[in-house]
Amino acid sequence: MLFRFASTEIYPISQGVPQNERWKSVLAVMLGVSMASLDTAIANTALPTMASDLGTTQALSVWIVSAYQLAVVAALLPAASLGEIIGHRRILMAGLVLFTLASLACGIAPSLEWLVVARVVQGLGAAGLMAVNGAMVRFIYPSGSLGRGVGLNSLVVGISFAAGPTLASLILSVGSWHWLFLINIPIGLVAMALGLRALPATPQSSRSYDPHAALLCAGFFGLFVYSLNAGAQGNTGWTLMLTIALTLLCLLALLRRQAGVPAPLLALDLLRKPIFALSAATAVCTFATQALAFVSLPFMLQQVLGYTQIETGFLITPWPILVAAMAPVAGRLSDRYPAGLLAGVGLIMLSAGMALLALMPADPTPLDIGWRMALCGAGFGFFQSPNVRTIMSSAPPERSGGASGMIGTVRLLGQSTGAALVAACFTISSTYGAINAIWLGALFAAIAAVASFMRLPYS
Helix, strand or coil: CEEEEECCEEEEECCCCCHHHHHHHHHHHHHHHHHHHHHHHCCCCCHHHHHHHCCCCHHHHCHHHHHHHHHHHHHHHHHHHHHHHHCHHHHHHHHHHHHHHHHHHHHCCCCHHHHHHHHHHHHHHHHHHHHHHHHHHHHHCCHHHHHHHHHHHHHHHHHHHHCHHHHHHHHHCCCCCCHHHHCHHHHHHHHHHHHHHHCCCCCCCCCCCCHHHHHHHHHHHHHHHHHHHHHHCCCCCHHHHHHHHHHHHHHHHHHHHCCCCCCCCCCHHHHCCHHHHHHHHHHHHHHHHHHHHHHHHHHHHHHHCCCCHHHHHHHHCHHHHHHHHHHHHHHHHCCCCCHHHHHHHHHHHHHHHHHHHHCCCCCCCHHHHHHHHHHHHHHHHHHHHHHHHHHHHCCCHHHHHHHHHHHHHHHHHHHHHHHHHHHHHHHHCCCCHHHHHHHHHHHHHHHHHHHHHCCHHHC
16 A cells, blocks of 8 residues: 655555455444444433433433533544544544443443443544544545445434434333443444454554644533533523633634644634535534434423334434435435535425424324424435535545544534533423424524525535
């Protein structure tokens, strides 16, 4: 395998992993990224049961989701930067080990506090997986097939998050909520075995790692998500004010430290491009919509409409099915039509589907719920692939790593924002919290559609 070194960026000139071994490398990466993505959403379906079993409130139980997202969003960009220096393979393998061990801790958690701490550690492992999976795909596939690998990676991420409730229902039909986490252990062990055997070594950059910038970046994103969730819980005292102040201080210090750096940890150079910034804003709002739906719907379906937690997962199933069906269609269409148009149309469908879910009759049938879920899934499926392609293609080749890190960051910021808003809705009104969250999701999808159409002049 040959590489050409130019400044601090490394450009691969290779045929990738030999074809007879490639499937093992691909499977190791995809198992890791699917576990990390699934665990963003897999606990949502069981939140009401976990809240009752652990003796906590609905609003506090959302921390089971938010703690994981907080850790991932804080560590994602620092892990991506470290991977360029010590090798992406090492970061991915370390992420697999940490994620698997933390899953065991989650599965045996006796209290909410234990579970939340274990979810933070699990999130740190997931950050390692998410930060470098795109880079690993680049070294696994030959140049002529790179698009296929990137497309598969994006599809796995999207379907994994959307399929969380369905998989959770299958697990809960045969076991307790603890198995939502314990199931990761055998999968993680298989991924580690495949990774040790088949993942290619990646070149290492000669530039030094900036730990101070990494800490400031982690502090900014972690404190931002924490402040968001604390405010959503109704905490308005001096502690929240102090946290917000520290968030701003971390951001200002990070911007000052990285001023003039050619490849900053926080890719502000890319955000200065209108099409990149609008694509990032579209992603934040869309993933906030998805989180608003997937965190609040279990409460509405179980506590308002009387469905079981297993039935709830199956009622949400049309969403991931339509995501899987529409993603390849949207990918092909994006070769002929601008992403701003395709994603905008899809987001109008998503907004309409969310509004129709909020307007369901008092006693809806499974069909009433199912076709609305299908409409949401079809709209989301039309958004994702064209949006990711636009983000990557709008960045110059030497900044593809920064663009890849931003894809994960904006996705997780959206998901964290959505989960926090659900907690806020329940804090304001436990009776109408779920419905209000669904209406907020419709609004966020409409805002995302506007942002998407604003990209058309730059296409």
